Amino acid sequence: MQQSMDFPGGRVALTSKMKFIFESSEQRIPCYRVLDDDGYPISSSGFEQVSREIAVKMYSGMVTLRNMDTIFYEAQRQGRISFYVTSFGEEAIGVASAAALSPDDIVLPQYREPGVLLWRGFTLQEFAHQCFGNKADYGKGRQMPIHYGSNKHNYFTISSPIATQLPQAVGVAYSLKMDKKDACVVTYMGDGSTSEGDFHASLNFAAVMEAPVVFICRNNGWAISTPVSEQFRSDGVVVKGQAYGIRSIRIDGNDALAVYTAIRVAREMAISEQRPILVEALTYRVGHHSTSDDSTKYRPIEEIEHWKTAQNPLARFRKWVQRNGWWSDEDESELHENVRKQLLHAIQVAEKTEKPQLSDMFTDVYDQVPSNLSEQERLLRETIKKHPQDYPSDVPI
Amino acid sequence: MLSLICLIISGGHPRGFLANKAYVFGEDVGFGGVFRCTTGLVDRFGKRRVFNTPLCEQGIVGFGIGLAAMGNRAIAEIQFADYIFPAFDQIVNEAAKFRYRSGNQFNCGGLTIRAPYGAVGHGGHYHSQSPEAFFCHVPGIKVVIPRSPRQAKGLLLSCIRDPNPVVFFEPKWLYRLAVEEVPEHDYMLPLSEAEVIREGSDITLVGWGAQLSIMEQASFEAEKDGISCELIDLRTLIPWDKEIVEASVKKTGRLLITHEAPVTAGFGAEISASIVERCFLRIEYPCNGPQCDITRNIFHLSTMHAQTTRNSNR
Numbered sequence: 001m002q003q004s005m006d007f008p009g010g011r012v013a014l015t016s017k018m019k020f021i022f023e024s025s026e027q028r029i030p031c032y033r034v035l036d037d038d039g040y041p042i043s044s045s046g047f048e049q050v051s052r053e054i055a056v057k058m059y060s061g062m063v064t065l066r067n068m069d070t071i072f073y074e075a076q077r078q079g080r081i082s083f084y085v086t087s088f089g090e091e092a093i094g095v096a097s098a099a100a101l102s103p104d105d106i107v108l109p110q111y112r113e114p115g116v117l118l119w120r121g122f123t124l125q126e127f128a129h130q131c132f133g134n135k136a137d138y139g140k141g142r143q144m145p146i147h148y149g150s151n152k153h154n155y156f157t158i159s160s161p162i163a164t165q166l167p168q169a170v171g172v173a174y175s176l177k178m179d180k181k182d183a184c185v186v187t188y189m190g191d192g193s194t195s196e197g198d199f200h201a202s203l204n205f206a207a208v209m210e211a212p213v214v215f216i217c218r219n220n221g222w223a224i225s226t227p228v229s230e231q232f233r234s235d236g237v238v239v240k241g242q243a244y245g246i247r248s249i250r251i252d253g254n255d256a257l258a259v260y261t262a263i264r265v266a267r268e269m270a271i272s273e274q275r276p277i278l279v280e281a282l283t284y285r286v287g288h289h290s291t292s293d294d295s296t297k298y299r300p301i302e303e304i305e306h307w308k309t310a311q312n313p314l315a316r317f318r319k320w321v322q323r324n325g326w327w328s329d330e331d332e333s334e335l336h337e338n339v340r341k342q343l344l345h346a347i348q349v350a351e352k353t354e355k356p357q358l359s360d361m362f363t364d365v366y367d368q369v370p371s372n373l374s375e376q377e378r379l380l381r382e383t384i385k386k387h388p389q390d391y392p393s394d395v396p397i
Numbered sequence: 398m399l400s401l402i403c404l405i406i407s408g409g410h411p412r413g414f415l416a417n418k419a420y421v422f423g424e425d426v427g428f429g430g431v432f433r434c435t436t437g438l439v440d441r442f443g444k445r446r447v448f449n450t451p452l453c454e455q456g457i458v459g460f461g462i463g464l465a466a467m468g469n470r471a472i473a474e475i476q477f478a479d480y481i482f483p484a485f486d487q488i489v490n491e492a493a494k495f496r497y498r499s500g501n502q503f504n505c506g507g508l509t510i511r512a513p514y515g516a517v518g519h520g521g522h523y524h525s526q527s528p529e530a531f532f533c534h535v536p537g538i539k540v541v542i543p544r545s546p547r548q549a550k551g552l553l554l555s556c557i558r559d560p561n562p563v564v565f566f567e568p569k570w571l572y573r574l575a576v577e578e579v580p581e582h583d584y585m586l587p588l589s590e591a592e593v594i595r596e597g598s599d600i601t602l603v604g605w606g607a608q609l610s611i612m613e614q615a616s617f618e619a620e621k622d623g624i625s626c627e628l629i630d631l632r633t634l635i636p637w638d639k640e641i642v643e644a645s646v647k648k649t650g651r652l653l654i655t656h657e658a659p660v661t662a663g664f665g666a667e668i669s670a671s672i673v674e675r676c677f678l679r680i681e682y683p684c685n686g687p688q689c690d691i692t693r694n695i696f697h698l699s700t701m702h703a704q705t706t707r708n709s710n711r
Contacts, residue, residue: 108463140500149499156466157499161490167456168491171463171471178445179467197483201456208451209460364501365536367560370589370636373536 028235031250031282034257039319047261052326058099058256059321060335062091062314065115067339072131075347076291081131085146087112089286092256092313093218095119100263106154106172108165108187111146120153124342128350141356163193166202173211177274184212184270192223194237203244206276214266215278220285225298241278253281254313357396420464421447423457423474431476432513432572458484462492465507470557478514478566479526492562493537506560514566515607515657527658532564533635539563539588540634544609546577551586559588568607591638597627600651603642603668605631608655634664643675650681
C-alpha cells in the first residue's frame with residue numbers, strides 16, 4: 001500500500017485505519033497568564049518587562065475608562081445621552097493591547113474597545129462630544145453614542161453590524177503588506193461575532209492572503225443574553241484558528257500583563273512573518289450589554305459579583321503596579337478625583353455645544369451632494385418652514 | 398473590433414492605471430475569469446495585484462472595502478450578479494455608509510464591484526437575474542450599467558476613478574453578442590448623466606443595459622407605423638438623471654420604461670413615479686411602468702425557449 005499520496009493541496013499520508021477526528025481534544029486549550037490572582041508574576045510566564053511609565057499609563061487608562069463608563073452610564077440613565085455601552089470587566093483587553101501596539105498599527109474596532117482610543121490620546125472631551133452627537137463629534141452626530149472613530153488615531157469608525165469590520169481588516173492589512181509598511185492591523189470582536197459569516201470569511205482570507213492582521217476576540221461569555229454554550233460547541237474561539245491555518249493563542253483577558261505580552265509578540269509575528277494571528281482573550285462582561293439591557297434577567301447576580309470583585313482586572317494589575325512602588329493610595333484617589341472632574345466638565349461642554357446643522361444630514365453620503373439629495377434637502381427645508389413646531393428647535397437650520 | 402470582454406480588459410488596465418495602487422480580484426480572476434474579462438492581467442501586473450480570492454462574496458467585498466479605505470482602487474469581481482447577495486450587508490451597511498458614518502474621516506470610494514448580470518438566453522434564475530433595484534434603494538453607492546462595449550469602457554473607467562463605491566453591472570448578453578469599435582485610449586464617460594441616443598417626438602423610451610438594443614429595434618418597428626420614439630439610456634441608475642428624462646417627457650408627453658428585472662418594485666416604478674410628479678400636467682397617457690413582455694418572458698421562460706422568444710420578438 002502507498003504510504004502517502006499527492007492530492008491537490010499537498011501530500012497526505014494514507015492509512016487503513018478508519019478513524020474520525022474527535023470533535024474536541026481531551027484537554028481544553030490552556031489560557032496564558034502572567035499575573036496570578038494576587039497580582040504576583042508567574043515566574044515561567046516570560047513576560048515582557050514593562051517600564052514604570054507604560055505600566056502607570058496602562059493602569060491609569062483602565063481607571064479612567066472605568067470612571068468614564070460609570071459617569072456616561074449615569075448620564076444615559078438621566079436621559080442626557082440616548083445610549084451607552086460600558087467596558088466593565090474588560091478594561092485590560094482594550095488598554096493593554098493598545099499599549100502593545102505602535103500608533104501606526106491600524107485598528108478596526110467592534111464597539112467595546114474604547115480603551116484603545118483612550119490609550120492613543122482621544123480625549124474625554126472627544127468621547128463626550130461623540131456621545132452627545134453635537135457638532136464637535138467627528139461623526140457629525142449621525143451615529144448612536146459610542147460609535148467612535150478617529151482618523152488621526154488610526155481607529156476606524158465603529159459600525160453597529162456585528163463582525164463586518166473583520167474582512168475589511170484583511171483588506172487594510174493587505175494594503176499595508178503591499179506598501180511594505182512596518183505596521184499591522186488589529187481588529188476586535190466579541191464571542192458572538194465568531195458565529196457571523198464575516199468572521200469565517202476574514203480568517204480564511206487573512207490566511208490565504210498572508211495578511212498582517214491580529215484578530216482579538218474578547219470572549220466575555222455573553223452575546224447580549226446568549227451564553228457561549230449556546231453560541232458554539234468548540235473549545236471557544238482559539239481552536240478555530242488552526243482550521244484556517246492561523247497561529248492562535250488563548251490568553252487571560254483580565255490580566256493586563258498577559259494581554260500586553262501576548263499582543264506584543266502577536267504583532268511582531270504578524271509583521272515580520274506577514275501572517276495573521278488569532279488571539280482569544282477570556283474575560284467576562286461585568287456590565288449589561290448596553291443601556292438597553294438588564295442582564296440580571298438572564299444570569300445570576302452572584303456570577304456578575306464574582307467577576308466584578310474576585311476577577312477584577314484593575315484590582316489585579318494595581319496590586320502588581322503598587323507592589324513595584326509605582327503607585328500609591330494617594331495616586332489612586334487623586335486620579336479618580338481628576339478624572340471625575342474632567343468628565344463632568346466634558347459632559348457640560350458637550351451638552352452645551354450646538355447640534356450639527358441640518359445640511360450635515362445630506363453631506364458625505366457621496367463625496368458631493370447629488371441633485372436628488374439636494375432636492376430632498378430643499379423639500380425638507382420647505383416643510384420645516386411650514387411646520388417649525390414639528391421639528392427640533394436645537395438643530396441649526 | 399473588440400468584444401465587451403476585451404474592452405473590459407483594456408478598461409480595467411490602461412497602462413499606468415494599475416501601477417497606481419489598483420487591485421483586481423475575485424473568484425477565478427487570476428486565470429482570466431469565467432467570462433475571460435481579466436485575461437492576461439496577471440501576466441502584466443503580477444499575482445499580488447490581480448488575484449483569486451476564496452469563494453466567498455462577503456469576503457470579497459469586505460476585503461475590497463478595507464483595501465479601498467487605504468486609498469487604493471479596489472476592483473472586485475462578483476462572478477454573477479445572482480451571487481452578490483452574501484455581500485449585500487457589506488455593500489449596503491458598510492460600503493454605502495462608510496463615509497457618512499465617519500463624518501468623512503474615512504471612505505471606501507476606490508471600490509468598484511463588477512458583476513455580470515441579466516438574461517443571456519439560458520441560465521434560468523441563478524444565472525440571469527437583474528438585481529439592480531435592490532441596490533438602487535441604497536444611498537451612498539452608485540449603480541451603473543453600460544449598454545455597449547464602448548460605453549462599458551468609458552463608464553467603467555469613470556467608476557474606478559469615482560470617489561464613491563460603485564456597483565457596475567455588465568450585461569452578459571453583450572459579452573457574446575455585442576461587437577463595436579472601442580477606442581484604445583483612456584477615456585471616461587460621465588456618471589449620473591443619461592444619454593439620448595435617438596431623438597423622437599411621440600414617446601420617450603427609457604432603459605439601460607442590454608434593453609437598449611431591444612428598445613432600439615422596437616423604435617425602428619414603431620417608426621414604420623409613423624411613431625417617433627425618443628430613446629434614452631439611463632446609464633447610471635443612482636443617482637439618476639431625472640432632468641434629461643423629464644425634458645424628454647415634457648416634449649413627447651408619453652413614457653415607456655422597460656427592464657429585465659421583475660416589474661414589482663422594479664426601478665421602472667421609481668422612474669415612473671418621479672416623472673409623473675414632475676410632468677403631471679404634460680403627460681397625455683398614463684406612464685407605463687416596465688411593461689416589456691419580451692424581456693419578462695425571457696426572464697421567466699425555460700432556458701430552451703428564451704433565446705428564440707427574444708429573437709422572434711425582435
